[in-house]
Amino acid sequence: MERSDGGEDGSPHYHQANPESLSEDARQKEREFRKKLNRNAREVVSDTIHEKVRLIVHRPDYDQQNQQDYVRLSKGLIPIVQGMARGTLPLLKHETSSEFERNRYYGSKFQADSIAYRDYRFFAKKRPPTDSPTLVVGLRVDESASMSASGRLEAAKRAVIAVYEFCQLCHIPILIYGDTADVSKMEQMSIYAYADFDKIGVNDRFRLMRIQARSNNRDGMALKIMAERLVHAPQQTKLLISISDGQPKAMDDYTGSYAIQDMQRTIEEYERKGITFLASAIGQDKDVISEIYGHEKFLDITNLKELPAKLVRIIARYLI
Secondary structure (H helix, E strand, O other), X not given: OEEEEEOOOOOEEEEEOOXXXXXXXXXXXXHHHHHHHHHXXXXXXXXXXXXXXXXXXXXXXXXXXXXXXXXXXXXXXXXHHXXXXXXXXXXXXXXXXXXXXXXXXXXXEEOHHHHHHOOOOXXXXXXXXXXXXXXXXXXXXXOEHHHHOOOHHHHHHHHHHHHHHXXXXXXXXXXXXXEEEEEEOOEEEEEEEEEOOOOOOOOHHHHHHHOOOXXXXXXXXXXXXXXHHHHOOXXXXXXXXXXXXXXXXXXXXXXXXXXXXXXXXXXXXXXXXXXXXEEEEXXXXXXXXXXXXXXXXXXXXXXXXXXXXXXXXXXXHHHO
């Protein structure tokens, strides 16, 4: 049904059956999974300021054009990602058997080389013999209308491809969701589940090409839904990265200090539950995004071409 091989430059060639040829059983499982995602998301936001917001979680399909777009955008990225993975996996194997676990907020051994990262993980601590490093990654993509400007959408897609393929190569569970608000009165909040660690598919990479600029953005609600999913994942380290080009703004009054405070409360709540947040700002509101997340959790992307490699390097750091 599906196979992958590389071209001369390392870019992938994909061959698979038409998505319309899915069996009725497979279609039914997809419907059940989508219903489950909707139930869970609504439970997460109950008893919050988002409780009355009409929410739909979508499970985007893919078509032949999406496959072609994926091959086009991934060309040139795949060899870079493969090289990063080859460099990371031996280090991961070494660190698993090492006496010390690196990149901790506290510990008995100071790591001077970690100061440059400004994330306060300056220490190493002794690891029990059975304690191996594990990681789960959530990648949130802002799908507000402004993402269509200045090449931001294509840069975001390329970054998502790089993160997705790196996580596949390194066997890291990955959650990739996009979100927008106010598509219609019946759909005040829309979540798009492109890749989910509870239902892994070889063709998830093609779903990623459905990411697009849509309407407004209700960031706090999206972060809460994704963070809650990560909280229940069994992995030791839980990393949630947001790619966004602007500050939160949605109808009727989700904007300004009200929306910012909601985001900050959500971040604080889930940091206490073990989630590490990182914000990748690719638009005009970088100062506001930095204020919301905190300077130590903020990544300023001035050159959009650097976004894919920077995100992959950050994820690799949390592996070792």
